[in-house]
Amino acid sequence: MQAIGIDIGGTKIAGALVDELGTIIREDRVPTPKQSDAIEDEVVEMITRLGDGADPVGAGVAAAGFIDAAQSTVYYAPNIAWRNEPLRQKIETRVDVPVIVENDANAAGWAEFRFGAGRLVSDMVILTIGTGVGGAIVTDDRLFRGGFGAGAEVGHMRVVPGGLLCGCGARGCIEQYGSGRALQRYANELADQGGIGQALADVRSRNGALNGPDISALIQQHDPGALAALRQLGDWLGQASASLSVVLDPQMFVFGGGVAQAGELLLEPIRNAYLENLPARGYHPEPEFRIAELVNDAGVVGAADLARVHAISH
Numbered sequence: 001m002q003a004i005g006i007d008i009g010g011t012k013i014a015g016a017l018v019d020e021l022g023t024i025i026r027e028d029r030v031p032t033p034k035q036s037d038a039i040e041d042e043v044v045e046m047i048t049r050l051g052d053g054a055d056p057v058g059a060g061v062a063a064a065g066f067i068d069a070a071q072s073t074v075y076y077a078p079n080i081a082w083r084n085e086p087l088r089q090k091i092e093t094r095v096d097v098p099v100i101v102e103n104d105a106n107a108a109g110w111a112e113f114r115f116g117a118g119r120l121v122s123d124m125v126i127l128t129i130g131t132g133v134g135g136a137i138v139t140d141d142r143l144f145r146g147g148f149g150a151g152a153e154v155g156h157m158r159v160v161p162g163g164l165l166c167g168c169g170a171r172g173c174i175e176q177y178g179s180g181r182a183l184q185r186y187a188n189e190l191a192d193q194g195g196i197g198q199a200l201a202d203v204r205s206r207n208g209a210l211n212g213p214d215i216s217a218l219i220q221q222h223d224p225g226a227l228a229a230l231r232q233l234g235d236w237l238g239q240a241s242a243s244l245s246v247v248l249d250p251q252m253f254v255f256g257g258g259v260a261q262a263g264e265l266l267l268e269p270i271r272n273a274y275l276e277n278l279p280a281r282g283y284h285p286e287p288e289f290r291i292a293e294l295v296n297d298a299g300v301v302g303a304a305d306l307a308r309v310h311a312i313s314h
């Protein structure tokens with residue numbers, strides 16, 4: 001049983017024909033056009049190309065933004081001029097397969113649940129640590145969307161009342177404390193202090209600024225300053241996980257995104273902070289903390305699988 005997954009990113013539209021084991025059979029990509037109408041044209045053409053000669057049961061289209069619980073209308077997209085856009089209907093009338101629309105982080109999280117680190121559990125939270133903090137929630141083997149479809153925005157869970165202003169307009173979101181950008185901030189603060197931050201300061205004065213790859217390289221060398229910055233990050237993510245655990249009780253937390261390539265060096269401070277901050281500690285079964293296994297194409301594979309799930313259930 002094959003399905004098509006499309007992931008509309010900021011720079012490219014990626015698509016694939018995917019089987020029920022999450023294996024990509026054929027794939028395609030084009031640059032993302034600027035105009036929203038042109039994006040829809042590209043998606044229609046890609047679905048047609050990928051389905052040619054095959055028999056897909058549906059197509060899932062993933063994009064950043066708020067999408068309604070019926071996987072149909074894009075309420076709002078941050079990077080595309082979609083406001084209450086009936087995207088599913090617009091695409092479905094132009095292709096010969098059923099279409100669903102899904103938030104891109106949800107689609108990628110679903111792929112991790114079905115085919116990656118979460119494949120053996122029923123309840124999982126994934127936090128994707130990139131420039132910001134994204135994520136997805138699976139409860140009882142189902143993707144959690146919320147009543148309006150705008151749930152699972154885990155990056156905007158408040159961890160500091162009145163804290164740092166976030167891009168979403170609120171203050172104190174975990175995105176401001178647990179993201180790649182926050183890691184850079186911690187690294188710069190340590191570089192300013194000297195001491196264990198000396199290697200960070202040296203790189204900064206050599207390159208003019210500290211970027212993610214610089215910090216990652218120092219983490220890989222177990223530089224004490226870079227590791228201290230990573231521990232600060234992990235501490236916040238562990239605290240956020242403890243709050244999420246009280247509400248959702250997942251068997252597993254998965255961490256993805258570029259920063260998660262630090263592996264166990266990131267998971268250790270997360271686990272420690274989780275245990276320190278967990279209410280009723282000692283009486284709560286301990287979830288697993290894992291690094292995401294799917295690196296590329298998770299959005300495409302997840303979108304395809306959600307289309308397949310939709311086809312089965314309808």
Ligand SMILES: [Zn+2]
Nearest residue numbers: 156166168173
């Ligand atoms: Zn926010």
